[in-house]
Amino acid sequence: MHEEFPTDEPAVVTCGLPYANGDLHVGHLRTYVSGDALSRALARVGQDVAFVCGSDMHGTPIAVNAAEEGVDPESFALEHHERIRETFPQFNVEFDNYGHTHDGTNTELTREFVRSWIDGGHVLEKEIRVAWDAAADQPLPDRFVEGTCPYCGEDARGDECDEGCQRHLEPGEIEAPVSTITGNPAEYRTRPHKFLRLSDFQAYLQGFLDRLEGTANAQNQPREWIEGELQDLCITRDMDWGIDYPGDAAGDASDAPEAGDSTETDLVLYVWVDAPIEYVASTKQYSERVGADEYDWEAVWKNRADGGEIIHVIGHDIIQHHTVFWPAMLRGADYNEPRAVMACGFVNLDGEAFSTSRNRAVWADDYVESGLHPDLYRYHIVTGSEFVADVDFSWDGLQERVNNELVGTLGNFCYRSLLFAERNYDGTPDAEVSEEVREEIEAAIEAFHAAINDYRVRGLGQVPLELARFGNEYIQRHEPWKLTDDDPEAATQVIRDCVQLSKALAVLMEPVLPGKAETLWNQLGEPGSVHDTRLEDALAAPPDAFDEPGELFDQLDDGTVERLDAQLEARIEAAADDAADDAAADRADTETDDADSADTAADAGADADRTETETDDADAADADTMDVDPIANDRVPFEEFTDLDLRVAEVLSADPIEGADDLVRLEVDLGVETRQIVAGIRQLHDLESLPGTRIVVVANLERTELFGVESDGMLLAAGEQADLLTTLGEAEPGTTVQ
RNA sequence: AGCGGGAUGGGAUAGCCAGGAGAUUCCGCCGGGCUCAUAACCCGGAGACCGGACGUUCAAAUCGUCCUCCCGCUACCA
Numbered sequence: 001m002h003e004e005f006p007t008d009e010p011a012v013v014t015c016g017l018p019y020a021n022g023d024l025h026v027g028h029l030r031t032y033v034s035g036d037a038l039s040r041a042l043a044r045v046g047q048d049v050a051f052v053c054g055s056d057m058h059g060t061p062i063a064v065n066a067a068e069e070g071v072d073p074e075s076f077a078l079e080h081h082e083r084i085r086e087t088f089p090q091f092n093v094e095f096d097n098y099g100h101t102h103d104g105t106n107t108e109l110t111r112e113f114v115r116s117w118i119d120g121g122h123v124l125e126k127e128i129r130v131a132w133d134a135a136a137d138q139p140l141p142d143r144f145v146e147g148t149c150p151y152c153g154e155d156a157r158g159d160e161c162d163e164g165c166q167r168h169l170e171p172g173e174i175e176a177p178v179s180t181i182t183g184n185p186a187e188y189r190t191r192p193h194k195f196l197r198l199s200d201f202q203a204y205l206q207g208f209l210d211r212l213e214g215t216a217n218a219q220n221q222p223r224e225w226i227e228g229e230l231q232d233l234c235i236t237r238d239m240d241w242g243i244d245y246p247g248d249a250a251g252d253a254s255d256a257p258e259a260g261d262s263t264e265t266d267l268v269l270y271v272w273v274d275a276p277i278e279y280v281a282s283t284k285q286y287s288e289r290v291g292a293d294e295y296d297w298e299a300v301w302k303n304r305a306d307g308g309e310i311i312h313v314i315g316h317d318i319i320q321h322h323t324v325f326w327p328a329m330l331r332g333a334d335y336n337e338p339r340a341v342m343a344c345g346f347v348n349l350d351g352e353a354f355s356t357s358r359n360r361a362v363w364a365d366d367y368v369e370s371g372l373h374p375d376l377y378r379y380h381i382v383t384g385s386e387f388v389a390d391v392d393f394s395w396d397g398l399q400e401r402v403n404n405e406l407v408g409t410l411g412n413f414c415y416r417s418l419l420f421a422e423r424n425y426d427g428t429p430d431a432e433v434s435e436e437v438r439e440e441i442e443a444a445i446e447a448f449h450a451a452i453n454d455y456r457v458r459g460l461g462q463v464p465l466e467l468a469r470f471g472n473e474y475i476q477r478h479e480p481w482k483l484t485d486d487d488p489e490a491a492t493q494v495i496r497d498c499v500q501l502s503k504a505l506a507v508l509m510e511p512v513l514p515g516k517a518e519t520l521w522n523q524l525g526e527p528g529s530v531h532d533t534r535l536e537d538a539l540a541a542p543p544d545a546f547d548e549p550g551e552l553f554d555q556l557d558d559g560t561v562e563r564l565d566a567q568l569e570a571r572i573e574a575a576a577d578d579a580a581d582d583a584a585a586d587r588a589d590t591e592t593d594d595a596d597s598a599d600t601a602a603d604a605g606a607d608a609d610r611t612e613t614e615t616d617d618a619d620a621a622d623a624d625t626m627d628v629d630p631i632a633n634d635r636v637p638f639e640e641f642t643d644l645d646l647r648v649a650e651v652l653s654a655d656p657i658e659g660a661d662d663l664v665r666l667e668v669d670l671g672v673e674t675r676q677i678v679a680g681i682r683q684l685h686d687l688e689s690l691p692g693t694r695i696v697v698v699a700n701l702e703r704t705e706l707f708g709v710e711s712d713g714m715l716l717a718a719g720e721q722a723d724l725l726t727t728l729g730e731a732e733p734g735t736t737v738q
Numbered sequence: 739a740g741c742g743g744g745a746u747g748g749g750a751u752a753g754c755c756a757g758g759a760g761a762u763u764c765c766g767c768c769g770g771g772c773u774c775a776u777a778a779c780c781c782g783g784a785g786a787c788c789g790g791a792c793g794u795u796c797a798a799a800u801c802g803u804c805c806u807c808c809c810g811c812u813a814c815c816a
Contacts, residue, residue: 220742224812408778416775476780551776663814679816717816
């Protein structure tokens with residue numbers, strides 16, 4: 001489908017936008033280092049390429065955190081933006097442009113996108129229920145509300161179920177909502193919002209995924225999302241931090257006169273709208289800085305006929321946004337589609353997940369302060385595993401890779417070669433490169449090309465190591481130190497080959513080890529910059545003379561590793577102590593605070609405890625069935641109980657819902673009327689035997705729709721097996737349960 | 739429940755898409771060599787019947803089916 005790199009069209013490599021809400025850790029950096037390496041590699045093979053990114057400045061977490069600190073969101077985000085921006089060079093991650101989503105370029109471009117969607121008829125308005133803080137009299141978009149995930153029951157915040165199933169939550173979905181502003185239970189109010197009609201792009205997206213390159217997970221994972229009818233994406237939020245929805249500014253005179261302080265009634269765009277557009281905006285800024293002759297952003301993004309090569313490098317947690325929402329957004333605005341999405345796995349810390357809340361993390365600053373060269377981290381993280389797989393970071397692991405591979409193999413070969421050459425020949429000995437070595441270098445170049453075209457950044461790091469391995473073998477096999485006296489000509493040949501191999505290594509290692517490549521390049525006495533080389537330069541003759549080289553890599557000694565480990569341990573423990581204190585405080589809070597969240601907090605605590613401390617009890621009880629949940633501490637007033645309208649009902653029919661695994665559509669007789677109720681009991685009951693059964697239902701539960709079927713009420717059942725509540729006597733359908 | 743990914747010598751990994759001499763690399767273990775090199779480098783050896791079971795094939799770690807276990811994802815709330 002696509003031609004191989006390098007192509008005639010310009011390319012752009014982007015990385016997922018860091019959120020301007022905190023610092024980067026070595027897990028985040030995997031994406032940026034990988035993107036940087038890929039972009040450098042593309043340049044080495046002669047591809048015209050830009051590497052861009054920017055900070056994600058909007059969204060409710062920033063608004064929430066800024067409010068907590070008592071500063072305005074803009075300066076809050078800008079401060080983090082600067083910190084993040086300054087972090088990248090410390091890891092040799094060099095963006096051609098690094099902007100942010102709040103700048104003029106992105107704001108303008110985002111509005112253009114949205115206007116295109118409006119013009120194209122892809123935007124519709126719907127009235128939806130949004131969480132509302134009655135006390136503060138304001139809407140509660142996304143992270144301004146916390147509650148329970150409607151899908152998995154875990155604690156969730158805002159637009160995602162961060163603790164549980166990780167689902168994207170649309171506004172209004174979260175249950176038992178609580179305002180993060182006042183801590184009060186939130187209510188729901190109906191508000192008008194704008195939606196992007198994703199279903200318009202259903203067929204297009206199917207084809208898009210067939211064409212998409214990159215990693216397999218990015219291509220396969222979205223398949224099921226686009227199989228069913230795509231839900232409309234709510235693209236607006238009730239808040240004032242963000243980019244204003246452009247429709248209002250243009251037309252609705254009724255809304256706000258221009259004065260500006262209309263506060264909470266303003267609609268801004270959902271953060272996931274303007275965030276990816278920053279990819280375009282940042283490219284545009286780069287283009288404007290260097291001139292369109294040098295790099296033309298429109299050729300990449302806009303010219304559909306022979307568009308450029310758009311490559312997104314992301315973490316696999318945001319595949320959905322990049323393979324469904326984003327291509328639809330681009331398509332709707334008549335922009336080019338991505339050629340490739342590369343989604344990497346997570347970085348674990350000593351085998352366990354990072355936890356920023358528990359401070360179980362190695363922050364970018366920690367690494368910088370360790371004094372270790374950034375290229376060591378780069379090599380470790382890029383070659384530590386296949387891109388799609390998770391990779392482990394530990395100081396031990398780093399030490400092993402560094403000492404064995406970078407010091408022992410790569411550094412040692414270059415050092416012994418150049419040192420020998422300098423001592424005996426004052427530089428490159430006078431001879432032609434042997435056929436064997438030339439072929440070896442050519443094979444490495446070939447492997448390098450293959451790695452790029454397969455989107456395997458790992459290969460970019462492996463290729464130079466393999467060539468160095470060959471080098472060590474080669475020099476050992478020929479033992480030039482024995483030949484200098486016996487057979488000077490043969491010695492000259494061998495060393496000439498080794499110097500050439502070193503030069504090839506400098507070129508080939510540049511993407512993953514840019515700093516060390518530069519050092520090696522300079523040791524060879526090369527004029528120019530290794531960052532401007534092409535792969536072919538690996539075969540060109542090095543300068544005749546160069547100075548005595550230094551050691552390319554230093555050993556990472558045990559003392560340093562122990563110190564770094566101890567430092568990490570100490571911090572995890574300190575954080576654990578804090579967390580224990582917090583948890584205790586939380587428990588105290590919830591006892592006196594609102595009843596709703598106390599329930600969930602207590603449950604979560606009980607679950608966690610159970611796995612660790614109550615195993616004995618579990619054994620004593622009927623172990624393979626279940627534990628009995630502790631009785632809830634919180635007493636509810638009788639009035640609250642009477643709010644529930646419980647009734648006896650008789651099942652009239654029970655039919656499975658097509659396409660669902662668990663859901664059953666029940667018709668029940670409530671005495672005064674017949675109701676339709678949906679329940680997830682398909683796997684647990686023989687549906688044919690249900691009609692005639694008397695059950696108990698909550699008759700005044702809010703209506704909802706499950707799998708497209710309306711459910712008007714809820715049946716009551718006990719335990720995992722959904723043992724149905726029924727009546728002992730002859731209570732007629734419709735009888736109130738009290 | 740479905741989908742995606744994974745299960746390979748003591749540990750960590752490659753190979754599987756394009757099936758063919760009992761399998762890569764790093765660590766660890768045993769033995770040897772070399773001494774230009776950062777106790778680095780090179781060579782040799784022990785050690786896995788490639789999660790389990792069927793099947794396709796002259797031939798399977800590699801293809802197919804089923805199963806077990808792990809991880810991730812998804813619009814099903816009794």
